[in-house]
Amino acid sequence: MPSKKKVLIVTRRELRKNKLINWVSEIYVQILGQGGVLPVLVPIAQGTIANLSDYLEDYDGILMSEGGDISPALYNEPYSVSKLDEYDPIKDEIEITCCRHAVEHNKPVLGFCRGMHMINVVFGGSLHLDIHEINKKSVLHIDYDNYDTVRHPIAIAEDTPLFHWYKEKEIQVNTYHHQGIKNLGEGLIPMAKAPDGLIEGVFHPDYKFVVGLQFHPERMYQEYAGNKLVFKSFIDAL
Template identity: 40%
Template sequence: MKKNPIIGIIPLIDYSKDSYWMVPGYVNGLKKAGALPIILPIINTDTEAEMLADMCDGFLFTGGQDVDPEVYGERKSELCGECCPERDVMEILLLEASMKRDIPILGICRGIQFINAVLGGTLWQDIPKQFSDKLTHCQKPPYDKPVHDVSILSDTPLYELLKKECISVNSYHHQGVRELSPKLKCMARSPDGLIEAVYSPEYKFLWAVQWHPEFSYEKDGNNLLIFKEFVSCCSA
């Protein structure tokens, strides 16, 4: 009997409630796509990262707090919000362990920012103040409602999957990719030019998107397809 791939999900941390938590859509979206998702513990050692890499067929890097600018060689300005050192440490270890073994990774929101930063790129610490305020990048609820389009580059895996030059997406972030890592390629941009999706051609599946498929996969087939493609690569 073929087993569903096990996908480890990075937990969210709420300092105000001293708790770990999870947006249901991360779990339910991956389940609907055919995976067995598990919420991971926070780790801080190479040994623990290797143990998780042994156990999981893929990893989902979730949204959450801002990435500490120290990760990409900058000082934290007053424009940067709350950071999460525990997640930064964990995700660096897990990204390195996964890339070493070519374990599939999907990054969402903070995920695209973190992956880009660790691989040598930089971030806008605040899009409205440093980049542009002409487009809604931090919408109000409901979060399953699209608020802007993204243009998909034709020579990318995202275009091959969706067969579309443009899709509408939700948006809930105030930071974003500034300088793209030399190890990543852009797959999509918003009308104001912000990078909205990336991938690495060096790995089986290392994708990341700036929007939130976990909020809209039930209504938007494009986002369910992204989850399914990720799960399929975790099964291979």
């Protein structure tokens, strides 16, 4: 039997009972596992950096998801800590190394939220440190009181993978972010925009599969048939 495809997922790190722990949302592991793919969790630790070349020796794609902010130093924005959420320089280093490697080797890359921001940074783009601060009239992109139920519309451009999956010019998406794409990375094509103009999805036409979404299809799985197709297309591209 051929061995299973392997997808890297860099974990997230936080303090629990005075100890640093590494974790990842189970739903990604679940979706990949059900799709016949082996998720390979890459832990955030100094020791991982020394072993990164081993992780990068044998894998088929990378999935990047939630997490704190990406350090502005990686996209040459002036440092402004008051506008930043939690951030983790070791996670940044591990994830950007893995993402760059995947892009250089034309392996499928799927990013949600912070993961889309990472794709944009890898292609030389930049981020707004805080979208609500730079645009007071912006759509509400995070609502802690209605965390999982808040939605805003996005307009989907035709001739994009997103339109191919959802077959609609407008859908309602969840939204959990205070940052967003400022300058678009080289070669990336916007696939969707919120009513305030913020980019909510990108892809790169020159690669086998490079897709970033600002929203989380897996957290609204039952709402559109297209949600499952995002993952299916990624898995098919591995």
